[in-house]
Amino acid sequence: MTTAPSIDAVFDLDALLSSEELEWQQKARAFAQDRLLPVIEEDFEAKHFRREFVKELGDLGFLGMHLQGYGCAGAGAVSYGLVCLELEAADSGWRTFVSVQGSLAMSAIHKYGSEEQKQQWLPGMAAGDLIGCFALTEPQGGSDPAGMTTTARRDGDGWVLDGAKRWIGLASLADVAVVWAKVDDPEFGGGDGGRAVRGFLVPTSTPGFTATPIDGKLSMRASVQCDISLDGVRVDGDAILPGAKGLSGPFGCLNEARYGIVWGAMGAARSCLEAAIERSVDREVFGKPIGANQLIQAKLADMFLEVEKGILLALHLGRLKERGTLTPAQISVGKLNSVREALAIAHEARAILAGDGITNAWPVMRHAANLESVRTYEGTDEIHQLILGRELTGLNAF
Template identity: 85%
Template structure:
C-alpha cells in the first residue's frame, strides 16, 4: 500500500469563500455523502489502483446504494435529484479520481439517460431499475476508431433483416464496455423509413452477451488507469425489432446524452482542481526552505491565490449553469463554456500545484500528477477544447465553422 505524504481532507478553502451558503440543505447533504464515499472508499486505494490499472467493480453496487447512479432521472428506482445536487456529487467523486466520476457519467448521464429519454416503457422497466442499483452496467457506443468529433461520419451501420436488425462496425474509447450488460450503440440506418435520403442515426440497445459483440479493454493507457475504456467490434450483431430506441431520431439523440455528461464534467473537473489546490496549500505550510514554510513566500502565495480564484470562478459558473438546467433554460453553448473553462483551468491548476510540490509532485505521494494525467483524457472526451470553442464561436457569430 502506498504511503502518502498528503492525505486528502475536508476543504479549508471554503472559509475564504463561503460557497456552501449558496446551496440548499438537500444539496449539501448529497455533497457530504459523496465526499464521505470518496474519502472512505476511493482515496485509501486510488493510488494503488491507478498504479496497477485496477477498476474496483465491487464499488458499483455501493454507488447504487448511495443513489448516485442515474440520480437526476425520476422514477424507475432513480433518486430524481436536482441538477446542482448531481453536479456536487460529480465534484466530490472527481476530487478523488476522474475515473469514478467518469463511471457515474457513463452509467447515468449516457447509458441510463439514453434509455430514460428515448426508450420505450418496456425498455425503461427492463434496464433502469437494475442500473440504478448498480446491479446492471451500461455503456454508450458513439465514438469510432477514426475519430470522435464527427459523429455524422460514423461508419457503423444497422440494416433490416426480416423483422430484426443487423449491426456492423466498430467503436473505440467506450467506457465500461467490457463490464457492461447493455450497450447503447449508435448506427446509421439505411432504410427509407428512417430519415431524409433513407439514412439516419438511430440508437440500439445491445445486450453484450449477443453473438458478434466483442469489447476489448484498451491497453497502455497513461491516463484514466483506474477506469476501463474499450474497443467494440460489432460483427453482424443480430437484434430484435424492439432493440431500437423509439424516441431518438438523428444526431439530436446522442447529443442530448452528451450534454448531460458534459454538464457533470463542468463540476467534476473543479473537484480535481480543488484536490490539487488542497495538496499545494497543505504542502506549502509544511515544506520549509531557507528557514520558513514556502507558503510564506510571495510567489507561492501568488500561485495559491490565482488557483483559488479560478476554482471559485469555476464553481460559481457550474452553479449558475446548474440553476439554468433546473429551470430548463441551459443551452448547448452554455454547456460548452463550462466544459471548456473547467477542464482547461483544472489542468493549469494541476501544473501550478506541481511546481509548489517540487520534485515530490511527480510521485504518487500526492494526487496531482494523477489528476493531471486524467484531466488530459477529460479534456478530450465529450468534445475537445477546439469543438467547444467552435460551438461558442457559432453562438457568438451565427456562423458555423465546422
C-alpha cells in the same frame, strides 16, 4: 506544524446551497474519502477498476440520480453536480463511471426508450446491479459522429449491426450497450439516399459483440475504456430506441455528460489546490515555509480564484438546468473553462510540490494525467471553441 485554513472557509459556497444539496455533497465526499482515496493510488498503478464499488454507488443513489422514476433518486441538477465534484476530487475515473452509467447510458434509455425498455434496464442500472455503456465514438471520427460508419440493416423482424467503436467506457463490464448506428430504412428515418443515426440497446452477451479493454493508457488507469467490434450482431426489432432520431439523440445525452464534467473537473482542481496549500505550509526552505513567500502565495491565490469561479459557473449552469433553460452553448462555456483551468491548476500545483509532485505521495500528477482525458472526451477544447464561435458569429466553422 502549521495548519492551513480550509479553502471552504475562505469562500462560503455552502450558503448558496440547500440542505438537500449539502446532504448529497457530504454523502459523496464521505464515499470518496472513506472508499476511494485509500485505494486509488494503488488502483491507478495496477490499472484496476473496483467492480465492487458499483453496487455501493447504486445503494447511495448516485447512479442516474438526476432521473425521475424507475428506482432513480430524482435529485436536482446542482445535487448531481456536487456529487460529480466530490467523486472527481478523488479520481476522474470514478466520476466518469457515474457519467457513463447515468448521464449517457441511463439518460439515453430514459429520454428515448420505450416503457418496456425503461422497465427492463433502468431499475437494475440505478441499483448498480447492471452496467451500461454508450457506444458512439468510432476509431476514425470521435468529433464527427455524422461521419460514423457503423450500420444497422433490417433483417426480417430484427436488425443486424456491423462496425467498430473506440474509447467506450465500461464496455467490457457492461450488461447492455447503447449503440449508435446509421440505418437506410425509410421507415426508420433513412431514405432519399441518406442514412439516419438511430440508437439500439444491445445486450453485450449477443454473438458478434466483442469489447476489448484498451491497454497502454497513461491516463484514467483506474477506469475501463474499450474497443468494440460489431460483427453481424443481430438484435430484435424492439431493440431500437423509438424516441431518438438523428444526431439530436446522442447529442442530448452528451450534453448531460458535459454538464457533469463542468462540476467534476473543479473537484480535481480543488484536490490539486489543497495539496499545494498543504505542501506550502509544511515544507521549509531557507528557514521558513515556502508558503510564506510572496511568489507562492500569489500562485495559490490565483489557483483559488479559478476554482471558486469555476464552481460558481457550475452552480449558475445548474440553476439554469433546473429551470429548463440551459443551452448547449452554455454547457460548452462550462466544459471548456472547467477543464482548461483544472489542468492549469494541476500543473501549477505540481510546480509548487517540486520534485515530490511527480510521485504518488501526492495526487497531482494523477489528476493532471486524468484531466488530459477529460479535456478530450465529450468534445475537445477546439470543438467547444467552435460551438461558442458559431454562437457568437452565426457562422459555422466546423
